[in-house]
Amino acid sequence: MAVGTVRVQPSVPRSGLRVRELLDHERFLGPAFVTPALLLMTLLVAYPFCMALYFSVSNAFIGRPSHFVGLRNFVTLWQSDSFRQTFQNAFVFTGVAVAFKLVLGTALALMLNEQMWFKRLIRGAVLLPWVIPTALSTLGWWWMFNSLYSVVNWTGISLGLMDPPGPNWLGQKYYAMSAVVAVNIWRGLPFFAILILAGLVSIPKELYEAAEADGAGAASRFWHVTLPLLKPVLAIVVLFSTIFTFSDFNIVYVLTHGGPINSTHLFATLARQVGLESGQIGQGAAISLYLFPVLVLVVWAQLKFVRRQVY
Amino acid sequence: MAVKRRPLRTKILLHLGLMPFLIFALFPFYHMTLTSLKTDRELYDRTAVPLLIRQGPTLDHYQKLLWESGFLVWIKNSLLVTLLATTASVAIGTVAAYALARLKFFGVGPFGTGIFVTYLVPTSLLFLPLAQVVHWLGLADSKWALVVTYPTFLVPFCTWLLMGYFRTVPKEVEECAMVDGATRVQALLRIVLPIAIPGLVCAVLFAFTLSWNEFIYALTFTSSSEQITASVGVTSELIRGDIYFWGGLMAGAVLASVPIVLLYVFFLDYYVSGLTAGAVK
Numbered sequence: 001m002a003v004g005t006v007r008v009q010p011s012v013p014r015s016g017l018r019v020r021e022l023l024d025h026e027r028f029l030g031p032a033f034v035t036p037a038l039l040l041m042t043l044l045v046a047y048p049f050c051m052a053l054y055f056s057v058s059n060a061f062i063g064r065p066s067h068f069v070g071l072r073n074f075v076t077l078w079q080s081d082s083f084r085q086t087f088q089n090a091f092v093f094t095g096v097a098v099a100f101k102l103v104l105g106t107a108l109a110l111m112l113n114e115q116m117w118f119k120r121l122i123r124g125a126v127l128l129p130w131v132i133p134t135a136l137s138t139l140g141w142w143w144m145f146n147s148l149y150s151v152v153n154w155t156g157i158s159l160g161l162m163d164p165p166g167p168n169w170l171g172q173k174y175y176a177m178s179a180v181v182a183v184n185i186w187r188g189l190p191f192f193a194i195l196i197l198a199g200l201v202s203i204p205k206e207l208y209e210a211a212e213a214d215g216a217g218a219a220s221r222f223w224h225v226t227l228p229l230l231k232p233v234l235a236i237v238v239l240f241s242t243i244f245t246f247s248d249f250n251i252v253y254v255l256t257h258g259g260p261i262n263s264t265h266l267f268a269t270l271a272r273q274v275g276l277e278s279g280q281i282g283q284g285a286a287i288s289l290y291l292f293p294v295l296v297l298v299v300w301a302q303l304k305f306v307r308r309q310v311y
Numbered sequence: 312m313a314v315k316r317r318p319l320r321t322k323i324l325l326h327l328g329l330m331p332f333l334i335f336a337l338f339p340f341y342h343m344t345l346t347s348l349k350t351d352r353e354l355y356d357r358t359a360v361p362l363l364i365r366q367g368p369t370l371d372h373y374q375k376l377l378w379e380s381g382f383l384v385w386i387k388n389s390l391l392v393t394l395l396a397t398t399a400s401v402a403i404g405t406v407a408a409y410a411l412a413r414l415k416f417f418g419v420g421p422f423g424t425g426i427f428v429t430y431l432v433p434t435s436l437l438f439l440p441l442a443q444v445v446h447w448l449g450l451a452d453s454k455w456a457l458v459v460t461y462p463t464f465l466v467p468f469c470t471w472l473l474m475g476y477f478r479t480v481p482k483e484v485e486e487c488a489m490v491d492g493a494t495r496v497q498a499l500l501r502i503v504l505p506i507a508i509p510g511l512v513c514a515v516l517f518a519f520t521l522s523w524n525e526f527i528y529a530l531t532f533t534s535s536s537e538q539i540t541a542s543v544g545v546t547s548e549l550i551r552g553d554i555y556f557w558g559g560l561m562a563g564a565v566l567a568s569v570p571i572v573l574l575y576v577f578f579l580d581y582y583v584s585g586l587t588a589g590a591v592k
Contacts, residue, residue, distance in 0.1 A: 029495055030416030037407040037466050038422065044444065044463045045429055051440035088341070108332050114325050122329065124579050129336050131575050131582065133524040135542040136564040140343040143557055149354075151342055151361045186335060191586070198587040240431075247433030250526045254546055268435030275439045276531065284439050291436045301429050 055285035060108050062279040072295065073286040083287065086258075086265040090290075092177065093266060103236060104185070105192025106230075110222075112193060113200045115185045115238075130190035137280040141183045145169035146256070173263040180264050183251050188244075192237055199233030200226070213268050221296045243298045266289050347372050349561035354558055372558035373566065376549075381536045382563060385544035388454045389523060389567075392540060397518040398462035403462065404469025404514060409499055411470065412477035413485075423474075431468035437463075438531050440524050456532040457540065461522045468521065469514045475588050476510025477503065513585035516578055523571055541567035 056073055060066035077083040108126065116122055129137060144151050151164030166173045203226065211221045249268035252258060258265035258273065265273075267290050274286015341531035342361075346354065348368040353359050383394050410416070411423050441460055450456035480503050488498045504511065529540045534549060550556055575582060 026414045026495075027416050030410045030414035030419060030440075033406040033410035033414070034419075034422055036403040037426070037470060040403065040466055041425065041429055043462060044441065045432065045437065047442035048437045048444055051443060052437060055440060104332075108329075111329050112501055113326055115322065116325065116329075117322075122333065122577065123583065125333055125337055126576075126580065126581075127586075128340065128575070130586075131571055132340070132519060132568050133526070133542050133571065135524075135526040135546050136568055137339060137343075139546060139564045140339040143561065144339065144342060144345060148554070148555075149361065149557075154361050186339070189332075190336070194583060194586055243431055243433060247435045249435045253526075255532075268433075271435070271439065272527075272531070276442070281439055281443075288436050288439055291433060293432070294324070295431060295436065299431055302431070303424070303427075303515060 052285045052289060055282050056289050057144050058282050060285070061280040062281060066282065069282070072152060073283045077283065077286060082265065082270065085262045086267060086270045086287075087290070089262075090246060090266050093181060093184070093264075097181050097188065097245050098241050100181075100185045100236060101188045101192045102234070103240060105189055105196055105237070106234075108189065108193040109196035109200055110226075126193055127190045129187050130180060132189055134250040136256055137187070138251050139296045140185055141179070141186075142170075142255055145179050147171060156307075158225070171255050171260055173260060176260055176264050180252050180255055183255060184245060184248060187251070188241055191241065195237045196230065196233060199230050203229050206258070236302070239298045239301055241296055246294050317521070343561045344565055346557060347559075347565050349558060349560060350550055350553060355555065372562040374561045376566065380549065380563075381544060381557075381567070384537060385539055385541045386567065388537075388539065390570075392454050392457045392461065393519055393522045395458045396465060396522045397515060399458075400462045400465035400469050400518050401511065401514050403466050405504070405511070406472055407466070407470045407518075408473035408477055409503065412474045413482075426467050426470050429463075430471050432464075434464055434527050438527050441528070442531050449453075451532070452534050452538055453534060454538045454540070457522075457525075457529055460528055460532065461525060464525075465471075465518045465521060469518055472514050472517065472585060472588055473510050475505065476507045476513075480506045499521040509581070510588075512578070513581050513588070516574060516581050517585050519574065520571055 019075075047184075057068060057070060058066040059069045099287065112123060112126065121246075143149075146169070147168045149170065150166065152169070154160060156162035156165050156166055167176045169179045207225050207229075208221055211225050245270055248266055249272070251263050252266050252269045253272070256264045258269045262270075267287055271284045271287040274287060275281050343360075344489065345364060348370070349364055350366055350369050350371070353364070359365065387462070407426070411426070411494065441463075445451055445456040445460065448459065450459065477529040484506070485498045486504055489495065489503045493501065525540075526542050526546075528557045529543045530547075533543065536544070539547070539564075545560065545567050549560045549563050
């Protein structure tokens with residue numbers, strides 16, 4: 001019988017049969033399905049990354065042949081004030097912004113988890129800053145921090161919180177840093193709130209009831225039930241946010257361009273200024289590469305601790 | 312009575328607690344819209360109250376934006392780039408995600424890790440060498456450079472998101488179809504994809520949003536007014552030398568956000584679930 005069927009099949013065109021059989025075979029279908037993604041990642045992610053590595057040890061300059069210069073770019077960078085200032089800025093910016101987003105995001109998620117009126121509307125409003133194009137919403141903040149017509153200062157003065165004329169937000173060192181941090185918190189808070197909320201929803205109600213029966217108050221329930229169970233979610237959110245905050249470009253570029261006197265530059269904005277505006281691609285690439293160790297750390301932590309708990 | 316009252320009081324307290332967060336989230340949008348609708352006379356009157364429109368709203372800034380700047384061209388560019396990049400990325404991501412979720416073949420593990428790592432690579436890490444690649448491809452200062460490069464961050468995202476959705480489709484459903492004579496490709500097209508439609512909608516929405524909002528590649532790879540996207544056009548071409556450009560600038564920022572706001576209003580729940588799935592899975 002089996003022999004019979006094989007004999008009947010030559011009426012089907014050979015090549016069509018072959019392709020059909022091959023496509024059904026996981027060993028062929030799998031690679032065929034991942035090839036487009038793999039090509040893309042090789043040509044436009046892995047290859048540029050290798051180029052970045054090469055650029056960083058060369059004296060590449062726009063429109064000029066480049067030569068190997070060893071670690072000279074990195075040495076030059078460490079000797080420049082603007083880079084050392086940027087290095088410090090990146091850690092201050094990331095540390096402060098992520099800390100605020102974590103605390104405020106947890107508080108907001110706890111409130112969103114309660115019974116509310118207009119639940120959908122409120123959630124929608126909370127998530128909005130995260131969806132709107134950052135470059136455009138930051139223009140709004142730029143206007144709100146304007147030195148002459150700042151609505152922030154007008155409100156502060158009207159409420160008696162500031163002495164007129166109020167701070168020149170984007171023109172003074174520490175105020176400028178506070179401003180870019182504030183906008184980053186504004187944009188990133190929804191991400192924290194919504195993910196932490198998802199974590200809260202998945203905590204079984206019985207645990208709270210049991211804790212309450214044992215006489216635990218609200219604060220004690222938060223410390224002993226909510227927080228331990230929320231830890232994996234908090235870890236994911238903090239890791240994700242760390243890499244995205246550390247590599248931020250849009251907010252600083254639009255709001256301050258790195259100024260005043262480099263006091264708000266981050267690696268991405270300085271890399272653009274050095275690599276494109278002054279044309280020193282080699283040094284620019286070296287600056288960008290400072291994002292890499294943080295990326296490695298985050299990926300390592302995600303793969304080691306977090307994904308294991310989720311799967 | 313007393314028992315009933317206490318939940319109401321805590322509920323009111325809860326909403327009072329939410330108020331500062333809501334004001335923080337929404338005020339910038341309110342202020343931007345308001346600014347775009349004010350007359351210049353009121354806008355630059357330092358004795359006026361900035362929180363209200365007292366001298367009547369005007370559409371002047373919008374009219375100037377639409378007819379006297381390249382705004383419509385920028386929007387057209389944004390739409391073209393976003394639609395093409397989204398379509399390509401969701402297609403590439405769908406097959407890759409299916410392979411990762413269902414098929415066993417040589418190298419599937421490392422490929423999955425590779426996708427995850429690429430997903431975390433920030434665009435600001437690679438924009439300098441990519442500019443060079445774009446130049447070699449002959450796409451310098453062309454919106455097509457964006458169509459080619461946006462999939463580098465969209466494909467890992469779509470793959471990661473869809474992999475989670477495909478895993479929730481029971482294997483048995485697919486196996487039944489294959490026993491009945493369907494090939495794997497047919498099973499994917501006719502059985503798995505229809506079940507995973509919510510996931511596909513999510514992937515499309517996020518890919519659309521991410522490419523519409525993308526800034527650093529667009530700023531680096533394109534520069535002439537005929538090639539730039541909306542966010543680059545608004546941030547670089549609407550700022551004039553004098554200080555009286557704010558009405559038009561805010562009008563541009565508001566109008567260029569409209570497509571995303573519309574999608575967001577209609578598909579809010581998909582955004583929430585996609586955000587959760589994308590990060591956690």
